[in-house]
Amino acid sequence: MLLYFIKRLLMLIPVLFFVSVLVFLIMRVFSPDPATIVLGQHASLEKAEAWREQMGLNEPIITQYLNYMNGVLHGDFGVSYFTNAPVTGELLARLPATIELAVIAIIIASIAGVFFGIISAVKKNSIIDNFTMTTALIGVSMPVFWLGMLLIICFSGWLHWVPSGGRIDTLMRPMGGTGFYFYDTLVIGDYEAFFNALQHAALPAITLAGYSMAIITRMTRSSMLDVLHQDYIRTARAKGLSSWRVIFKHAFRNALLPIITVIGLQFGSLLSGAVLTETVFAWPGIGAYSVQCILRSDFPVIQGVVLIVAFVFVIMNLLVDLLYAALDPRVKYSQESV
Amino acid sequence: MNFSKTKLFAAALAAVFAVTAATEASAALSRKPQDNLIFASTNDPLGLDPALVDDNDSGKINCNIYESLLAFEPDSTNIKPSLAESYTVSDDGLTYTFKLRQGVKFHDGTPFNAEAVKFNIVRQMPENMIPKMSYASFVWGDVAEVKVIDDYTVAITLKRRNTPFLHNIAMMYAAPMISPKALQEYGNNVMEHPCGTGPYKFVAWDKGQQVILTRNEDYWGEPGRTANLIFRTMPETSARVVALNNGEVDIINGIDANVIPEIKQAGNQIFSAEGMSTHYMFFNVNPAQDSVTKDKAVRRAIAKAINIPEMVQSLYKGYDTPATTILPKAIPGYSDKVKPVAYDPEAAKKELAELGVKHLTIYTYSGARIYNTVGGQVLAEAIQAYLKAAGVESDVMVFDWATYKNKIITDTFDIGFMGWNGDNGDADNFLGLFASDDQINNNGLWFNQEYRDLLAEALTMPDGAERNAMYEKAEMIIAEETALLPLSHPQILGAMRPNIENFAIHPIGLTFMHDVVKH
Numbered sequence: 127m128l129l130y131f132i133k134r135l136l137m138l139i140p141v142l143f144f145v146s147v148l149v150f151l152i153m154r155v156f157s158p159d160p161a162t163i164v165l166g167q168h169a170s171l172e173k174a175e176a177w178r179e180q181m182g183l184n185e186p187i188i189t190q191y192l193n194y195m196n197g198v199l200h201g202d203f204g205v206s207y208f209t210n211a212p213v214t215g216e217l218l219a220r221l222p223a224t225i226e227l228a229v230i231a232i233i234i235a236s237i238a239g240v241f242f243g244i245i246s247a248v249k250k251n252s253i254i255d256n257f258t259m260t261t262a263l264i265g266v267s268m269p270v271f272w273l274g275m276l277l278i279i280c281f282s283g284w285l286h287w288v289p290s291g292g293r294i295d296t297l298m299r300p301m302g303g304t305g306f307y308f309y310d311t312l313v314i315g316d317y318e319a320f321f322n323a324l325q326h327a328a329l330p331a332i333t334l335a336g337y338s339m340a341i342i343t344r345m346t347r348s349s350m351l352d353v354l355h356q357d358y359i360r361t362a363r364a365k366g367l368s369s370w371r372v373i374f375k376h377a378f379r380n381a382l383l384p385i386i387t388v389i390g391l392q393f394g395s396l397l398s399g400a401v402l403t404e405t406v407f408a409w410p411g412i413g414a415y416s417v418q419c420i421l422r423s424d425f426p427v428i429q430g431v432v433l434i435v436a437f438v439f440v441i442m443n444l445l446v447d448l449l450y451a452a453l454d455p456r457v458k459y460s461q462e463s464v
Numbered sequence: 465m466n467f468s469k470t471k472l473f474a475a476a477l478a479a480v481f482a483v484t485a486a487t488e489a490s491a492a493l494s495r496k497p498q499d500n501l502i503f504a505s506t507n508d509p510l511g512l513d514p515a516l517v518d519d520n521d522s523g524k525i526n527c528n529i530y531e532s533l534l535a536f537e538p539d540s541t542n543i544k545p546s547l548a549e550s551y552t553v554s555d556d557g558l559t560y561t562f563k564l565r566q567g568v569k570f571h572d573g574t575p576f577n578a579e580a581v582k583f584n585i586v587r588q589m590p591e592n593m594i595p596k597m598s599y600a601s602f603v604w605g606d607v608a609e610v611k612v613i614d615d616y617t618v619a620i621t622l623k624r625r626n627t628p629f630l631h632n633i634a635m636m637y638a639a640p641m642i643s644p645k646a647l648q649e650y651g652n653n654v655m656e657h658p659c660g661t662g663p664y665k666f667v668a669w670d671k672g673q674q675v676i677l678t679r680n681e682d683y684w685g686e687p688g689r690t691a692n693l694i695f696r697t698m699p700e701t702s703a704r705v706v707a708l709n710n711g712e713v714d715i716i717n718g719i720d721a722n723v724i725p726e727i728k729q730a731g732n733q734i735f736s737a738e739g740m741s742t743h744y745m746f747f748n749v750n751p752a753q754d755s756v757t758k759d760k761a762v763r764r765a766i767a768k769a770i771n772i773p774e775m776v777q778s779l780y781k782g783y784d785t786p787a788t789t790i791l792p793k794a795i796p797g798y799s800d801k802v803k804p805v806a807y808d809p810e811a812a813k814k815e816l817a818e819l820g821v822k823h824l825t826i827y828t829y830s831g832a833r834i835y836n837t838v839g840g841q842v843l844a845e846a847i848q849a850y851l852k853a854a855g856v857e858s859d860v861m862v863f864d865w866a867t868y869k870n871k872i873i874t875d876t877f878d879i880g881f882m883g884w885n886g887d888n889g890d891a892d893n894f895l896g897l898f899a900s901d902d903q904i905n906n907n908g909l910w911f912n913q914e915y916r917d918l919l920a921e922a923l924t925m926p927d928g929a930e931r932n933a934m935y936e937k938a939e940m941i942i943a944e945e946t947a948l949l950p951l952s953h954p955q956i957l958g959a960m961r962p963n964i965e966n967f968a969i970h971p972i973g974l975t976f977m978h979d980v981v982k983h
Contacts, residue, residue: 158867162904166518167885168598170902177595209510209655210596219671275702283706290706296502296674296694297495408698410672417699418507421831423866 134444138437145436146198146429150191153425154183160423164207181207194429203430208422213430217412222305223293224404224411228396230331235338236389242339243346243385247354248373258343265340274333274406281329291408294323330407334400338392345388349381356380382453387446394442493667493678498982499691501964503975504698504713508672511655514640515588518598520834520885523636524975525675525695528688529571530640530660533562533581533633536970540794541740541889543634547576547641547661557625557926558608564616568684570643571665578618582610583644585620587652599638602887625924627931628890635888636974663688663978672697689966689981708732708959714982715960715967717975720837721781727959735958736783740792740886740971742894743784743835745847745879745949746908753876757908762819763946766879767805769812769854775846776952779838783957787950789939790884790894794971796927797891797935804943804950812854824851824858824878829868834973835883835954840868843881843951873903881951882907886972891935892923898947910947 161174161183178184182193197204203213246258282290289295294307298319303310311320353359354377362372404414412431419427494500509522514530517523535546548562568576585607586592588600606629609621622629633639646659658666663685664677677693696713698704704716705723709730719727724734747757747766756762773786791798826847828840836843844860851858858879863871872880887893899919900906915938922934942948956969963983969975 158864158870160866162869162873163866165595166598167887168518168602169904171904172902173595173598173601174904180595210516210653211511211655216671223672275700278703278706282710286710289712290710291698291700291703291712292696293673296676296696297493297500297692299670301668405699406703408673408696408700408703410670410697414699415672421865423864 131444131448134447138440141440142433142436146195146433147191149429149432150194153429154187154190157423157425159183160207160425163423198433203433204426206419206427207424213426216415216427217430217434219305220410220412220415222307223409224400224413225397226293226306226308227327227330227334227400227404227409227411228393230327231334231396231400232338232389232393234331235335235342235392238335239339239342239389240346240385243343244350244373244378246343246347247350250351255347259347262340262343265336266344268336270333270337270400270402271406273336274329274403277329277333278406288325288328291326291406293326293410294319295326298322330400330403330409333407334396334403338389338396341392342385342388346381346385349384350377353377353381379453383450386449386453390442390446390449391439394439397438397442493676493692500694501690501692501715501977501980501982502694502696502713503715503717503977504696504704504707505716506697506699506701506704506718508697509675509695512658512666512669512675513642513654514636515584515600515638515642516596516653516655518637520973523973525677526640526658526660527636527662527974528664528677528693528977529658529662529666530636530642531662532635532639532641533564534630536634536889536972538968538970538976539737540971541631541634541886543630546634551630557924558623559619559621560629561613561617561619564618565684566616568661569682570641570646570661571659571680572643572646574643574645574659576641576661577615578612579615580641580644581618582612583647584641585610587647588638597638599635599887603632603635603638627923627925627927628888628892631888631890637887664693667692686978688978690977693977705959708961711961714964715958715975717958717969719957719959721783721957724957724959731962733960733962733964735956735960735967735969737956737969737971738785738792738794739954739956739973740794740889741835741883741954742787742790742792742886742950743881743883743952743954744787744790745881745951747879747910747946747948748877748908749911749947750876750903750909751911755876755878756819756821756824757878759819760945761815762821764805765812765815765819765821765854766824766851766856767946767949768808768815769856770847770850770949771807771809772804772949772951775850779842779846780952780954783837784952784954787952790898790942790948790950791891791935791939792886792953795886795889795891795894797895797932797939799932799936799939801936802939802943805946809850809854816854816856821856824856825876826858826860826879827868827872827875827877828860828862828881829865830862831865833865833883834885835952836881837954840881847879869904872907880907889972891932892919895919895935895938895942896923898942908948910945912941912945912947915941 161177162169165173165177182190201214205212206216242258246255249255278290281287300310300314307323311323359372359377362376401413401417404411405417416431505521507521509525510517510519511522512526514526531546533548534543537544547565549565551560551562553560564578570576585604588597588604593600606622606624606626607620608623611619613619640660642654643659646654646657650657656669663680663683665680667676667678669675675695679688679691681687705726707713708716747763748755749758776784776786788804789802826844828844830841832839841862848858848860884894896919897905898910899916903909918934918938922931925931958969960967965981966979
């Protein structure tokens with residue numbers, strides 16, 4: 127198991143190397159020179175040249191890449207072209223917001239998705255099944271941006287139930303701390319602020335959960351249907367076990383592997399920054415920041431974000447694989463299975 | 465094994481306690497609504513060091529933290545004393561001697577004096593300047609020497625006469641005074657540790673979320689009227705409008721004509737004022753390229769084909785003013801005697817046919833700009849339609865902003881679009897662009913020796929009628945040569961709750977919040 131884990135970790139290296147080369151080439155070779163916009167209204171050709179020189183953009187592309195990777199290996203993703211601030215710090219400052227939102231969203235998506243998936247499978251071809259599957263189809267197809275705006279207009283604009291954006295009312299924000307507002311507000315016992323943060327997270331979390339929930343529902347349904355047709359389920363029913371016991375103890379546990387895979391991958395994608403959701407709800411995470419940086423061609427930040435996203439995805443894949451062993455005793459990770 | 469697990473658990477517990485101890489509620493700031501003025505805008509500021517930024521999102525916050533030697537009047541770019549109580553100019557127009565206000569302190573307690581002024585200027589002189597200081601050469605580029613006469617007197621000598629100098633040092637980019645102690649402490653970069661002398665001081669910047677300022681109780685003048693200022697970042701216009709209508713925020717900017725009815729319907733107020741920016745179409749006259757617009761007759765015929773007032777009304781729904789000259793009305797030197805080429809579609813059609821112009825290439829950008837809220841593509845397509853009516857087909861090539869800025873330097877095309885946001889209320893700030901050999905500023909590379917001589921002479925002349933007449937003449941040359949086509953002067957738009965008093969956006973786009981009250 128340990129050997130498998132180490133080998134899988136080592137496999138990260140070529141994946142991240144390939145991603146780093148790809149994103150570097152796209153940013154530095156195929157993208158426009160950002161000098162004239164970095165320097166703003168008072169840019170000049172002379173100033174642009176001085177800036178390129180200062181940022182090392184006149185070096186051969188290989189040298190630029192090696193310098194960049196040397197920094198990355200030391201935890202330094204360079205500095206933002208526009209703010210001169212270290213990219214690592216800028217991303218770390220926004221990471222808690224993204225993680226907090228992703229965790230809430232995946233909890234909502236998993237609970238609701240699994241619940242509706244099971245109901246759908248058990249009541250196959252019933253009105254409930256058709257309704258759930260149609261809703262899931264809408265969930266998959268509906269643009270996040272549109273859903274977010276719809277929820278804001280409805281629940282914030284018309285009903286005034288929740289705020290339209292942000293993470294917490296400004297003066298309730300906990301000072302210092304971890305940056306995870308739910309945790310920080312609970313730690314200091316400021317329950318008013320905790321519920322305020324919860325209200326703020328409601329709409330973005332539901333918006334973000336929408337797509338994942340639909341995917342998880344469909345996967346749960348299809349996986350459950352496969353299992354429900356197995357002989358051992360028929361045997362279990364023949365033994366006179368109660369319906370819920372057959373569904374949850376025999377069928378669901380065996381249907382869990384693909385569901386876990388989907389949840390893991392969805393969580394990876396949510397963690398990597400919900401670009402549109404964060405922008406619509408003014409949620410100050412990595413996703414909204416990426417949009418801002420893409421719009422103004424702030425390449426070092428975009429490179430940093432892409433590398434982190436790739437890293438998160440690969441790690442999530444690994445964790446999902448490791449979970450298999452915990453869930454299914456037949457799965458053993460030996461040297462041969464690598 | 466057990467021992468290491470215990471140690472690990474103890475370490476984790478210690479870390480949790482350390483974090484817990486460092487966390488506190490924002491109790492230091494009042495939670496009373498009337499003490500907190502919340503201003504929502506599109507972007508996070510780039511930073512809070514006025515020497516290192518050039519964006520309005522930073523400027524509108526910085527103007528409440530920092531002050532310059534001089535300041536602009538609340539509704540114009542006329543200058544008034546600020547950190548300098550008075551000044552004299554030597555007979556040769558080269559040396560400016562400033563008497564500084566006494567008893568002023570930076571927010572960190574450092575006294576403001578002549579040494580602090582010198583420190584701030586020397587920081588941005590060519591030998592110390594870094595490329596990101598994009599306004600340093602504009603504001604301080606002509607400075608030859610800064611001399612401390614005594615604690616509260618400083619003399620600045622220029623290399624050449626530069627009439628806009630006094631306006632430049634009233635600006636919120638490069639000109640504001642920063643605590644020398646803070647600059648030394650934070651490695652010559654106070655982007656995240658701003659420290660000025662202004663009526664509000666910095667509390668916190670939650671990246672991507674908000675910047676919080678609180679009243680400077682030791683301010684040398686009347687203290688700010690609201691206790692706390694909160695500048696929130698909300699990228700989506702619709703979300704900002706909902707937040708305003710709900711009362712979650714008090715003021716918003718970055719709105720366009722489409723959302724105004726909804727805002728008014730909710731009982732909120734609209735703020736609109738003549739801005740200080742210009743939006744124009746330029747022709748490619750680069751001598752090294754093969755473009756039909758190098759021919760003045762072609763440019764004039766194209767100008768005749770475009771009904772600018774009609775187009776501006778249709779695109780901006782009355783919230784932009786059709787332009788007749790590059791200078792906005794509020795700038796000294798503006799003249800209504802300057803007449804652009806009149807709209808005459810029949811003449812345009814005839815002349816373009818005679819000149820053999822059948823096809824043009826239009827380059828434009830994809831998104832909206834401050835001076836063009838409908839975006840470059842919509843604008844280019846409007847121009848394309850006018851050209852088609854005049855019998856000329858055209859291709860509209862749309863690029864993202866960064867690509868566009870590069871393409872108009874490297875490619876051959878006929879027509880492009882650009883805009884300029886006034887910095888200091890001086891005519892040279894606008895017209896000087898087209899006297900440059902730098903293609904980033906003079907995009908079409910138009911060249912006219914008479915125009916350049918006029919601009920060079922006017923730059924060194926004292927303010928007044930004679931100088932204004934020279935700019936009027938320069939504008940007439942632009943109109944006659946049809947080097948470019950002024951399109952519009954955008955209005956500045958904002959919206960606020962009905963309980964907000966005294967809020968205004970300055971013509972150069974800054975928001976001084978000192979007198980704003982929330983009832």
